[in-house]
Amino acid sequence: MALQGMGPPAKASHGVGPPLWLLLELTYRCPLHCVFCYNPTDFASVGAELPTADWIRVLREARALGAVQLGLSGGEPLAREDLEAIVAQAHGLGFYINLITSGIGLTEARISALKAAGLDHIQLSFQDSTREMNDFLSSTRTFELKAKVAALIRQYDYPMVLNVVLHRLNIDHVEQILGMAEALGAQYVELANTQYYGWAWLNREQLLPSRAQLERAEAVTQRFRERIGSRMKIYFVVPDYFETRPKACMSGLGSVFLAIAPDGIAMPCHAARMLPGLTLPNVRDSDIRTIWYDSPAFNCFRGEAWMKEPCRGCPERSKDFGGCRCQAYLLTGDAANADPVCDLSPHHHLVTEAVARAERAAATATDPSGRDAALVFRDHRISIPVVVASERAARG
């Protein structure tokens, strides 16, 4: 794919490669109110969205560095009327374009226009297969609409990919969820146990499943896989609270992934806005090359100099990079600590204690539907910054 007028790609400096994966969070607007949303909880106080021209400039600059995977997300990206224009520009530049959507607003007119513009892929999200649970968890009557959208996706010749966020309140319904996915002709299903950021962090005590629930869900999934064979590929993502080694988050911050928030803030990961002391650059003020290679925020967690013990001397540090900075911050108050998911972390008990509480909650649950759980639904009217527990303790 020829890039007109571009010089050779920036040489890797200090071993830093190009931002291969670009995620554009086009808006925080969304018609849903999901309890597990990872958007920042103070999203309503974020400033105005970037105009189309800025998104296009970001696309050109990132592509020139070698970005090739493009995710269009939000909030709900269909809330942007210029989505088709953005897709068209991205396609012309040679990006592989993935739309991550609830499907709300995906009419035939829009999917047809998106296809013509060059959209490569659509990922559709579901919360549960039963309408009641689905409506309950997203606070809107969306299930039937999603079924219509699934049919449109297949009609327009896209692989039918479903992403279902799992948590305590729906994990026991995995059998029905997979049955629904099969009925809709899904070719790929990701059963993604929620990670705990943003609104999901607020709701963690109600959302974390028990180990028994997880094991049952995995067993159901495996039996389903055996029955359905190659017609459907099912991914089951376990919440990392149940692991003893952390995920290699983003393959290390600042290594391959670059996200741009609706107001132009550039982030090395989806949740980085929460990290104090990290001055995130804005694309309104700076070009992508400078942001990626030179900004302090993107260099902060590159290499190993930032690591503390036990990561610093750990033989596995180049495998998982110490895990997730945001999880380390949320749980311990310091983003440079080892991710407490790791059982080598002195803070690992914070994770095991959360899991133990989930076990107790599951054992004593009188309301399996979760209706009387004190869930916090994503809503601009109650959008607030999350105060980390250790900060709260320090303030007394």
Add this chain to the structure above:
Amino acid sequence: MSDVPETVRPAVAKGLRLQWEAAQEAHVLLYPEGMVKLNGSAGAIMSRCDGVRTVADIVADLERTYGMSGLAGDVRAFLALALERRWLELRE
């Protein structure tokens, strides 16, 4: 790993895309959740999988282009792997 017949026509699977990436100096196979960076021979084989050429055509073309012979075994082994990973599908 079952043998890939000479007469079938492999093509890049629907929803995936193969393209040359200058920044990585390689062919990459792009799919929704990631990409596979292909080495030289994998890229050379995959870029000939257009759903029109048969396996025999692909082998002959590679042998011609690279001035080699006896590539059929390696090419078919790679194609079997790529099919198993759903990078390729077969057109009859």
